[in-house]
Amino acid sequence: MNALLSIENVSVSFAQPKRLFGGPRASLRAVDDVSAEIGEGETLALVGESGSGKTTLGHVVAGLRKPSAGRVRLRGAELDAANRALAGRAIQIVFQDPFSALDPRMPVSDIIAEPLRIQGAASKAERRARAAALVEEVGLPVDALNRYPHEFSGGQRQRIAIARALAPAPHLIVADEPLSALDVSIQSQILNLFRDIQKRERLSYLFISHDLGVVEHLADRVAVLYLGRIIELARREDIFAHPAHPYTRALLDSMPRIGKGRHRKRAIKGEMPSPLAPPSACVFHPRCPLVQDICRTLAPRFEPLAARPSHLAACHFKE
Amino acid sequence: MLAFTLRRMGQTLVVLLVMSFIIYGLIGLMPGDPIDIMAASMPGVTPEVVAKLRAIYGLDQPLMLRYWRWLMAALQGDLGFSRTHSQPVLEVLTPALWQTCKLMISSFVLSVIAALILGVVSALRPGGFVDSFVSLFAFAGISVPVFWLALVLILTFAVALHWLPASGMTNVGDGGVMDQVRHLTLPVLTLMLANTGQFTRYVRAAMIETLRMDFVRTAWAKGAGAWRVVIVHALRNALIPVVTIMALSFGTLFSGALVTETMFAQQGMGKMIYDSILSNDFNLALSGLLFATLITLLSNLAADLAYGWLDPRIALK
Amino acid sequence: MTDLATEGALASPARAIEAAQSVWSLRWRRFRHHRAGIASLAILALLVLFCLSAYPLERYLNLDSNATDLLSRYDPPSATHWLGTDEGGRDELLRLMYGGQISLLVGLLATVIGGGIGVSLGLVAGYFGGRLDSFLMRLTDGVIALPLLPLLIVLAALDLTKLGFSSEFAHSGAAGFWRIVVIIALVDWTAIARLVRAATLSVKERDYILAARASGAGALYVMATHVLPNIVTPIIVALTLTVGRVILFESVLSFLGFGIVPPTPSWGNMLNNAQELVTTAPALAIYPGLLIFITVIAVNFLGDGMQHAFDPRSERR
Numbered sequence: 029m030n031a032l033l034s035i036e037n038v039s040v041s042f043a044q045p046k047r048l049f050g051g052p053r054a055s056l057r058a059v060d061d062v063s064a065e066i067g068e069g070e071t072l073a074l075v076g077e078s079g080s081g082k083t084t085l086g087h088v089v090a091g092l093r094k095p096s097a098g099r100v101r102l103r104g105a106e107l108d109a110a111n112r113a114l115a116g117r118a119i120q121i122v123f124q125d126p127f128s129a130l131d132p133r134m135p136v137s138d139i140i141a142e143p144l145r146i147q148g149a150a151s152k153a154e155r156r157a158r159a160a161a162l163v164e165e166v167g168l169p170v171d172a173l174n175r176y177p178h179e180f181s182g183g184q185r186q187r188i189a190i191a192r193a194l195a196p197a198p199h200l201i202v203a204d205e206p207l208s209a210l211d212v213s214i215q216s217q218i219l220n221l222f223r224d225i226q227k228r229e230r231l232s233y234l235f236i237s238h239d240l241g242v243v244e245h246l247a248d249r250v251a252v253l254y255l256g257r258i259i260e261l262a263r264r265e266d267i268f269a270h271p272a273h274p275y276t277r278a279l280l281d282s283m284p285r286i287g288k289g290r291h292r293k294r295a296i297k298g299e300m301p302s303p304l305a306p307p308s309a310c311v312f313h314p315r316c317p318l319v320q321d322i323c324r325t326l327a328p329r330f331e332p333l334a335a336r337p338s339h340l341a342a343c344h345f346k347e
Numbered sequence: 348m349l350a351f352t353l354r355r356m357g358q359t360l361v362v363l364l365v366m367s368f369i370i371y372g373l374i375g376l377m378p379g380d381p382i383d384i385m386a387a388s389m390p391g392v393t394p395e396v397v398a399k400l401r402a403i404y405g406l407d408q409p410l411m412l413r414y415w416r417w418l419m420a421a422l423q424g425d426l427g428f429s430r431t432h433s434q435p436v437l438e439v440l441t442p443a444l445w446q447t448c449k450l451m452i453s454s455f456v457l458s459v460i461a462a463l464i465l466g467v468v469s470a471l472r473p474g475g476f477v478d479s480f481v482s483l484f485a486f487a488g489i490s491v492p493v494f495w496l497a498l499v500l501i502l503t504f505a506v507a508l509h510w511l512p513a514s515g516m517t518n519v520g521d522g523g524v525m526d527q528v529r530h531l532t533l534p535v536l537t538l539m540l541a542n543t544g545q546f547t548r549y550v551r552a553a554m555i556e557t558l559r560m561d562f563v564r565t566a567w568a569k570g571a572g573a574w575r576v577v578i579v580h581a582l583r584n585a586l587i588p589v590v591t592i593m594a595l596s597f598g599t600l601f602s603g604a605l606v607t608e609t610m611f612a613q614q615g616m617g618k619m620i621y622d623s624i625l626s627n628d629f630n631l632a633l634s635g636l637l638f639a640t641l642i643t644l645l646s647n648l649a650a651d652l653a654y655g656w657l658d659p660r661i662a663l664k
Numbered sequence: 665m666t667d668l669a670t671e672g673a674l675a676s677p678a679r680a681i682e683a684a685q686s687v688w689s690l691r692w693r694r695f696r697h698h699r700a701g702i703a704s705l706a707i708l709a710l711l712v713l714f715c716l717s718a719y720p721l722e723r724y725l726n727l728d729s730n731a732t733d734l735l736s737r738y739d740p741p742s743a744t745h746w747l748g749t750d751e752g753g754r755d756e757l758l759r760l761m762y763g764g765q766i767s768l769l770v771g772l773l774a775t776v777i778g779g780g781i782g783v784s785l786g787l788v789a790g791y792f793g794g795r796l797d798s799f800l801m802r803l804t805d806g807v808i809a810l811p812l813l814p815l816l817i818v819l820a821a822l823d824l825t826k827l828g829f830s831s832e833f834a835h836s837g838a839a840g841f842w843r844i845v846v847i848i849a850l851v852d853w854t855a856i857a858r859l860v861r862a863a864t865l866s867v868k869e870r871d872y873i874l875a876a877r878a879s880g881a882g883a884l885y886v887m888a889t890h891v892l893p894n895i896v897t898p899i900i901v902a903l904t905l906t907v908g909r910v911i912l913f914e915s916v917l918s919f920l921g922f923g924i925v926p927p928t929p930s931w932g933n934m935l936n937n938a939q940e941l942v943t944t945a946p947a948l949a950i951y952p953g954l955l956i957f958i959t960v961i962a963v964n965f966l967g968d969g970m971q972h973a974f975d976p977r978s979e980r981r
Contacts, residue, residue: 090878091877146879192875374818377818490912495935498953598809605813636814636818643811
């Protein structure tokens, strides 16, 4: 497959503070052996609750964090310190909080053109022209260029952040929960903006979200993360119609649906355990309604379903 | 907790050692040379004798070696000989230390008491007349040059009013407690006026913070009787971090004491350090400076430990 | 683009008006309301004017402020000597003015240099974290824990010839001036370093910095473009307060004889022979210290006013 981006066995561990009286240092595995691919023009949605490691993984892809193990490849080329510049142009990121994503001391035109300035690619005039073009593309008036972030609402700021991400003409944008901090009425506007831009610029997205409703509208494929591990990966239609992993099913059940037939929501019992002490074998087993002895002793492999090879899950009872 | 204590004690020790080396080096850079000074008072001395003297005293050795020899001797209690006092350094330091302690401790205690009163009173009505006045007084305290304040006090109380002696520690022929107190009054008053301002601001800020809390509002609602409970309880809460912060200002207190002792001719550590640097008494200067550093480091350590014990979050850093 | 209409309506007209005003004009307005701050700004302006009038006044009165005239020592105020003469028969007023120039200049220079050291160390420690941060913080804590005045005295007493400078340079006025500036800067950077480090830490993880890093920005770019401009306000306040501290340091060093060396006047060294002044010419003992006092208290109030004006609680992000 001609993948634009491939995540290969990426793990991210954080060493805990040293203990005074010896003993091994505790380690927090925020991301554990995750592999996935994103094709050209494709949207891969990364879904999970807080603490699932999705933001950490997003940061690794965006080049903000080095993985403790594994690698990320862009069109086959491994992303490391050597080709940082290439990565900076090709992969951009949009953050969750529009209120801290823009430097309050910089005017909007400088904010938008900043990636170009950092990469030294364009002259001042060229940068200004590009900022003007981008501002229009994200649906803001041209006079926004001379204003400062504090003069804009949350939704508008997010548009500015998107314009900034578009400045170096990237191939992939990591969108880390870009709608979560916005008012509900604005969310659909920004979501549509993401869609329009993707079509226009032939972009790929790594779209991180905890909201499956949002994912349903934008994703081509969906990956579900739990405690840093990828437990299901499938095409959007398949995830929603035939979820294979009990956790995914529970997530879908907890989606608020208006009028789609009231059926009893099966609440997931318990809370997500701390990543410092993950459960043995199948990490979901303490909360799983289908748990059996094998779940407690043998970790299920993340592998394709017999019925649909494009659909992968890590569960002994996925079929 | 234990780890925190050990770590801080270790750090203090390291700083002390490093400072001892640095000060040793700096003293060596002071004008004059001990051998030359000695030779100047020996008539008919030849360069060969000077060189021999240098070798005897080990002053022709490299810096690190000399420092090491000095350190070893110091750890055994031998701090050398003071040229200007013709006595072993330790015998000069000890009474000076005692004198400075008298000055610093009495002014510190009085400052704290004054700061508590002023701080609480001004916190009760922030923005009021008393508060504005106290704030002005506090600002003045941190802005005034200590030596000038001492001058003004001398002019007022000693020269103009003749109430108190202008300098010295005792009158000749006296030496009783009352006499010592009279001589200490102006120095202590000087230090007090200079330091109370800073302390008052701490107390005031801490009290305002505490008085804003919910348990105070509850007490207010309950009536005047609870008022006294509030002051006592709020004060206790506010006091603890404040006192530790005050302990951290030991360094500035010592600097103020140095100036005050010089102005009022008190034979304390500060004046001793000053005199020894002026007269190139190397051993005395070195030991005096180290003592001052040691005392300041110890008080900082004590304040840090107290702070860490009271607020466990600090210990985790 | 129907989005625009809805979103435009969400940004209220009030916001559009305030948008026209920059952040700085808002701050200036708030500063103007702080009476003490505005008054201090005026007082400091007057003081600077006062000091700068030295040369014009000298020409006008046809005097030489450095010429000693031992027949006219301690003269009372007259038509030629508006404040009388000092112990060398020199005009007191002119000496106060020239001394002010020196003291203020030292204050400014030492603040800028010490501030530069503090900002750099704080930035680096806060941004890079890890072992570098630990080391720098230990260093800072070590310096903070030292008794500053004794240390300054030793540093000021160093014999520059032992460091390899020529004897002529070592004893020049310029060397003396710069020595004071440098040693004060060397010990006074710690408060700013801590402040800058804390401010850097609070800004470091903001998303706009992550965005720049994602585009490939290096550490230097991020620190200069994003961190510094966003932490500039507490730095300005801290630098203002530093000026006051530095002026006090210089004056006490000069007073003790280790700072600016006569005949160059400085407010501190004009009180060198304070004991003599107290009995012979008390007024002369008051003037220099009073000027120091007024300057420092004005600077402190100015810093306080700035702190109110920059209060982030009333500022939007």
